[in-house]
Amino acid sequence: xxxxxxxxxxxxxxxxxxxxxxxxxxxxxxxxxxxxxxxxxxxxxxxxxxxxxxxxxxxxxxxxxxxxxxxxxxxxxxxxxxxxxxxxxxxxxxxxxxxxxxxxxxxxxxxxxxxxxxxxxxxxxxxxxxxxxxxxxxxxxxxxxxxxxxxxxxxxxxxxxxxxxxxxxxxxxxxxxxxxxxxxxxxxxxxxxxxxxxxxxxxxx
Amino acid sequence: xxxxxxxxxxxxxxxxxxxxxxxxxxxxxxxxxxxxxxxxxxxxxxxxxxxxxxxxxxxxxxxxxxxxxxxxxxxxxxxxxxxxxxxxxxxxxxxxxxxxxxxxxxxxxxxxxxxxxxxxxxxxxx
Numbered sequence: 368x369x370x371x372x373x374x375x376x377x378x379x380x381x382x383x384x385x386x387x388x389x390x391x392x393x394x395x396x397x398x399x400x401x402x403x404x405x406x407x408x409x410x411x412x413x414x415x416x417x418x419x420x421x422x423x424x425x426x427x428x429x430x431x432x433x434x435x436x437x438x439x440x441x442x443x444x445x446x447x448x449x450x451x452x453x454x455x456x457x458x459x460x461x462x463x464x465x466x467x468x469x470x471x472x473x474x475x476x477x478x479x480x481x482x483x484x485x486x487x488x489x490x491x492x493x494x495x496x497x498x499x500x501x502x503x504x505x506x507x508x509x510x511x512x513x514x515x516x517x518x519x520x521x522x523x524x525x526x527x528x529x530x531x532x533x534x535x536x537x538x539x540x541x542x543x544x545x546x547x548x549x550x551x552x553x554x555x556x557x558x559x560x561x562x563x564x565x566x567x568x569x570x571x572x
Numbered sequence: 573x574x575x576x577x578x579x580x581x582x583x584x585x586x587x588x589x590x591x592x593x594x595x596x597x598x599x600x601x602x603x604x605x606x607x608x609x610x611x612x613x614x615x616x617x618x619x620x621x622x623x624x625x626x627x628x629x630x631x632x633x634x635x636x637x638x639x640x641x642x643x644x645x646x647x648x649x650x651x652x653x654x655x656x657x658x659x660x661x662x663x664x665x666x667x668x669x670x671x672x673x674x675x676x677x678x679x680x681x682x683x684x685x686x687x688x689x690x691x692x693x694x695x696x697x698x
Contacts, residue, residue, distance in 0.1 A: 396579060396636035511638055516684065519642055542697050555697040557688045559639045
């Protein structure tokens with residue numbers, strides 16, 4: 368179910384230039400941290416949120432049971448060759464993370480990469496992830512967020528109204544949002560200052 | 573895939589280069605016919621925006637946008653200002669001061685990164 372046409376159109380427009388914008392140095396730089404996080408993918412059903420053009424697929428371990436969603440049909444169209452090349456079951460669906468079309472406790476694990484910088488009302492989206500995750504299941508996130516340090520806090524706040532027009536917010540407090548959604552955060556690993564990080568959390572039993 | 577060392581030297585070079593460029597812009601503003609009171613804010617703004625442009629067009633393709641955007645913005649702003657303030661000493665001094673500012677920003681951020689990693693290991697996340 369698509370709850371937000373504005374967000375879908377924004378990412379549909381970005382799809383054509385997305386790989387050019389992020390697939391260079393940024394992806395190479397983040398690859399080790401992403402691979403480390405995705406290496407925790409287990410054998411059970413996995414939800415991957417915001418697949419985009421599928422740049423993260425080569426980092427997934429083989430033969431995992433993955434359902435990947437994105438709000439943008441144009442992004443998923445571009446992801447199709449990477450999806451087809453994945454050595455294992457990988458299904459895709461156009462879906463809004465704030466209105467997931469999955470039953471409660473359906474997945475063992477949920478993963479996101481640069482997702483909750485862009486989801487409007489992120490706590491609502493995270494609560495949906497909480498709902499579809501089984502008790503004891505884990506959430507793994509690779510995200511960029513705001514900073515608590517001067518002057519980055521103020522620079523990121525100042526840039527967000529512009530960045531939001533074409534893509535993500537730059538000043539989210541995603542760790543706090545994950546906690547507010549009900550998860551127990553058990554690991555945060557900084558990748559670049561306190562701005563780019565991996566977050567791992569668990570749905571309490 | 574590039575190694576951590578490649579990114580280290582790349583970041584160092586990027587900060588140094590934008591520092592020199594922003595200091596040259598600051599020098600140019602200070603030696604122009606602009607009113608003196610207008611030079612520092614323009615040098616700060618122009619240095620920062622110019623550094624961001626250089627970063628977006630050149631360095632981000634190899635070094636990653638997020639890791640270079642904020643450091644080069646900071647280096648550019650400070651180096652622009654330093655370039656304007658050291659203009660009476662000549663463009664070579666201004667450029668050297670700009671490079672120094674860029675490298676200093678790189679160094680401070682490396683220390684901050686180490687501190688954040690250490691805090692994270694102790695469970696201090698926000």
